[in-house]
Amino acid sequence: MHNAAIAALGLDWRYLACEVAPDDLPAAIAGARAMHFVGLNLTVPHKLLALPLVDVLDPSAEAWGAVNTVVFEAQDASGEWRPIGQIDHPRGPVRSRGYNTDADAIVLSLREDLAIEPRGARILLLGAGGAARAAALRLADEGVSELWLVNRTESKAAALADEITSRYPAVHAAVGYPDSSIEIILNATSAGLHPTDPLPIDLEAFPLNRADGVYDMIYRPAETALLSAARLAGCRVANGLGMLLHQGAAALDLWSGQTAPRDLMRAALEKEIYG
Ligand SMILES: NC(=O)c1ccc[n+]([C@@H]2O[C@H](COP(=O)([O-])OP(=O)(O)OC[C@H]3O[C@@H](n4cnc5c(N)ncnc54)[C@H](OP(=O)(O)O)[C@@H]3O)[C@@H](O)[C@H]2O)c1
Structure with a gap:
């Protein structure tokens, strides 16, 4: 998708995928900076590891606690730090700025793909890893009314609920299944990536027809077992x-x-x- 957009924008850039071992992340970021890369995207498991590795943290990365986008910056003729991709002949020192674009993306996608408005919504969030945490905090910031958290490792869900309660006291954050109907179930676990994975939800504790919509962060397969069960449940x-x-x-x-x-x-x- 990036290379298609880069071509359409008329940029002489290429978007490449590189596999980097966690221990090599500092060297990879430093190398990209030295080579005047325009920027980087980071995925599992680098999003948290990158937090202390970038020179500047954008408020988005600070607020949602993970870096998925790095922008390399240099100083323009007036001495102002600007993205290196927007300066003709960057000279002098280069610094890295870490952003988080995942958190806004989930809110946008809920609105666009499910017509769900987070403000005032009751949400069951499955998972408590990096993506779940960013989604939970961003949705709390958006003004959801209730956030129910369920995770295989319950202590991680409890820690996330505590963090939401202390940062967003107006949001009712609790561990466990909702006691009434809700607007949305959001799967932020990796259960569903493989055909043999268990469902990330206990359907006896919370039947799917008690939710208006179900969003699965997984996109491959296009329809996880959770989504197919949810579709059948209406x-x-x-x-x-x-x-x-x-x-x-x-x-x-x-x-x-x-x-x-x-x-x-x-x-x-x-x-x-999807081909
Ligand atoms: N669409 C997108 O753009 C996008 C962006 C980011 C992430 N994602 C997807 O979101 C998912 C989570 O990513 P992440 O970065 O948050 O990963 P992560 O930090 O590794 O967290 C994984 C989460 O999944 C849970 N989990 C793993 N296997 C499970 C199983 N068999 N049964 C129940 N729970 C299980 C983990 O529970 P424990 O705490 O018990 O280990 C944890 O809550 C992945 O599927 C990823 O592909 C999608």
């Missing part, structure tokens, strides 16, 4: 493709200073992932 369903699209498009906006063409990126993404 829920509106969406997978994580919209989230993937929006976090990527927002990163390209930051690097280029232009508005990345979302429709074209979505088409490229669907072709690449």
Whole structure:
């Protein structure tokens, strides 16, 4: 999706995928900076590891506690730090700025793909890893009324509930299943990536027809066992493709200073992932 958008924007750039071992992340970021890369996206398990490794943390990375986008910056003729991709011939020192574009992407995708407005919503969030934490904090910031947290390792859900309660006291955050109907179930676990995975939810504790919509952050397979059960239960369903699209498009906006063409990126993404 990035290379399709880069071509459409007329940029002489390439988006490449590199596999980096966690121990090598400091060297990889330093190397990219030395080579005047425009920026980086980071995925599992680098999003948390990168927090202390970037020179400047954007408020988005600080607030949502993870870095998924790095923008390399240099000083322009007036001495102002600007994205290196927006300076003609960058000279002098280069610094890295870490952003989080995942958190906004989940809210955008919920609105676009499920027509769910987070403000005032009651949400059951499955998972307590990096993506769940960013989603929980961002949704709390958006003004959800209730956030129910369920995770395989319950202590992690409890820690997240405590963090939400202390940062967003107006949100009712609790560990366990909701006691009434809700607007949305959001799966932020990795259960569903493989056909033999268990469902991330206990259907006896919370039947799916008690939720209006079910969103699964997983986008491959296109329909997880959770989404297929939710569809049969009459829920509106969406997978994580919209989230993937929006976090990527927002990163390209930051690097280029232009508005990345979302429709074209979505088409490229669907072709690449689903054929
Ligand atoms: N669409 C997108 O753009 C996008 C962006 C980010 C992430 N994601 C997806 O979101 C998911 C979580 O990513 P992450 O970065 O948060 O990963 P993570 O930090 O490794 O967290 C994984 C979460 O899944 C739970 N889990 C793993 N296996 C499980 C199983 N068999 N049964 C029940 N729970 C299980 C873990 O529970 P424990 O705490 O008990 O280990 C934890 O809560 C992944 O599927 C990832 O692909 C999608």
